[in-house]
Amino acid sequence: MKTQSWDHHINFNQMMLTxxxxxxEALFSFDTYxxxxxxxxxxxxxxxxxxxxxxxxxxKxxxxxxxxxAKFAISRI
Incomplete structure (x- = not known):
């Protein structure tokens, strides 16, 4: 992630969403097909x-x- 300088953008997005x-919360999947x-x-x-x-x-x-x-759905009920 840091090799592409995405960490700054991802951190900013998370800050704004918070x-x-x-x-x-975020989940990242890199090097996708x-x-x-x-x-x-x-x-x-x-x-x-x-x-x-x-x-x-x-x-995975x-x-x-x-x-x-599933966690999000359960925690919102």
């Missing part, structure tokens, strides 16, 4: 690495997102 809503065939769009990406991350990491990120959503 000011508006009183609290804020965006194209079926990277060779047609981007040449600087390792498609095998992307496919491996999609297979091994992305399902989705599970964490589901848990977060």
């Amino acid at each position: 000011k508006i809503f009183g609290s804020s 965006q194209f079926e065939d990277y060779s047609k769009v981007v040449t600087s990406v390792d498609p095998e690495k992307k496919a491996k991350i999609r297979k091994e990491v992305f399902p 990120d989705c599970e964490e997102a589901f848990k977060m959503g």
Whole structure:
């Protein structure tokens, strides 16, 4: 995240959301799979690495997102 200088933007967004809503939580999923065939769009990406991350990491990120959503739903009832 810091290599892309996103940390500043993410921290700012979280600060603003906390000011508006009183609290804020975030879950990040990086290096996601965006194209079926990277060779047609981007040449600087390792498609095998992307496919491996999609297979091994992305399902875990989705599970964490589901848990977060369930927590939000339960805490608002």
